[in-house]
Amino acid sequence: MRPASSRSPRLPSAYLAALCCALFALVTWQVAAEGPLRAADERLGRALFRTAPDAVTQPLADLGAMAVAPPVLGLVAAWVVWRHRRWRHAAWALAAMGSVPAVVAPLKALIARPGPLEPGTGWYPSGHTATAMVAYLGAALLLHPHTRRRWPLPVAAGLALATGIGLVLRGYHWPLDVLGSWCLFGAVLVLLDRAVGGPLSSRGRRRSSARTPGC
Numbered sequence: 001m002r003p004a005s006s007r008s009p010r011l012p013s014a015y016l017a018a019l020c021c022a023l024f025a026l027v028t029w030q031v032a033a034e035g036p037l038r039a040a041d042e043r044l045g046r047a048l049f050r051t052a053p054d055a056v057t058q059p060l061a062d063l064g065a066m067a068v069a070p071p072v073l074g075l076v077a078a079w080v081v082w083r084h085r086r087w088r089h090a091a092w093a094l095a096a097m098g099s100v101p102a103v104v105a106p107l108k109a110l111i112a113r114p115g116p117l118e119p120g121t122g123w124y125p126s127g128h129t130a131t132a133m134v135a136y137l138g139a140a141l142l143l144h145p146h147t148r149r150r151w152p153l154p155v156a157a158g159l160a161l162a163t164g165i166g167l168v169l170r171g172y173h174w175p176l177d178v179l180g181s182w183c184l185f186g187a188v189l190v191l192l193d194r195a196v197g198g199p200l201s202s203r204g205r206r207r208s209s210a211r212t213p214g215c
Contacts, residue, residue, distance in 0.1 A: 012200065013190050013191075013193065013194050013200050013201065016186075016187075016190050016200070017186075017187040017190040017191060018187075020183045020184070020186040020187035020190065021183070021184075021187050023183040024180055024183035024184040024187070027176055027179055027180045027183060028107075028111070028124075028125075028180060030176070031111060031113055031124050031176055031180070032111050037176070038176065041174050041175050041176040042116075042174060044175055045116055045168065045174045045175055046116075048168055048169055048175070049116060049117065049168075049169070049170075049171040050169070050170075050171055051169060052169045054170065056166075057165075057166045057169040057170040058166070058170055059166070060162045060163060060165060060166025060167075060169075060170075061128065061163065061166035061167045061170045061172055062166075063132050063159055063162060063163040063166065064126075064127075064128030064129055064130075064131045064132035064163040064167070065128065065131070066131060069131045069132050069135035069136060070097055070131065070135050072135050072136060072139050073093060073094070073097055073134070073135040073136075073138050073139045073142075074094075075139075076093075076138075076139035076142050076143060077090035077093050077094055077139075077142060078090070080142050080143075080146065083146070084146055086142075086196075088195075089142060089195070089196040089197075090142065092192055092195040092196060093138045093139075093141070093142050093192060093196065096134050096138055096188050096189070096191075096192045097131075097134050097135060097138065099134075099188060100127065100130045100131055100134055100185070101127070103130075103184070104125055104127045104130055104181075105127075107124070107125055108122035108123070108124065108125070108127070109122060111124050113174070113177070115172075115173075116171050116172070116173065116174055117171040117172075118171075118172070123173055123174065123177050124174070124176065124177045124180060125177055125178075125180040125181040125184060126164070126167060126172075126173045126177040126178050126180070126181045127181075128163060128167055128172070128173075129160070129163055129164045129167060129173070129177070129178045129181035129182065129185075130181040130184070130185045132159060132160045132163035132164075133160045133163075133181065133182065133185045133186070133189065134185055134188065134189065136155075136156035136157075136159045136160050137153070137156045137157065137160060137189050138189065138192060139152070139156060140152040140153045140155070140156035140157075141153075141189070141192055141193055141196050141198040141199075142196055144196075144197070144198050144199055145196065145197045145198075153199065160182075164178040164181075164182065
């Protein structure tokens with residue numbers, strides 16, 4: 001027999017993506033309107049900037065550079081195509097990576113937030129944070145259906161987190177610049193998880209199959 005509702009595994013992913021979008025909208029509103037959350041963000045940023053040696057924070061910030069993060073996703077996508085013929089999965093992951101400049105650049109121009117320690121505007125949301133998130137976590141999601149090892153996702157999450165921390169401590173971004181990117185591209189990664197059969201969708205399928213009686 002079929003489960004009573006074949007759509008049930010989709011709901012947690014949909015709710016999680018909606019939550020990420022709602023948080024992004026809240027943060028963006030506060031930044032654009034110069035609300036109290038932005039004021040608190042700038043106080044926090046000034047307290048954190050340059051509190052760790054540049055020799056530590058600069059390499060962390062560089063984890064989100066275009067020359068560092070996207071090649072990791074490209075190599076994993078190429079391996080998935082070569083080893084498992086998952087052309088569609090690789091295409092979805094690369095499309096997610098392509099969405100970073102397509103989405104971030106207009107938002108930067110529209111909101112025009114001044115930088116913490118650098119001249120000019122266009123610092124919200126953080127492009128380096130978004131690049132690291134999609135590249136490292138996207139690569140881990142591509143690997144998930146093809147390995148029983150659990151370390152890729154925690155390592156990828158650690159790299160994305162380290163990038164954001166490095167960007168703030170080095171003084172390249174305000175904390176909300178990083179948080180905004182995490183929220184926005186968290187939604188993108190939830191959709192990618194669904195497309196490639198990542199851990200969220202895999203758990204949903206396992207729960208449904210466990211509830212389905214044998215025929």
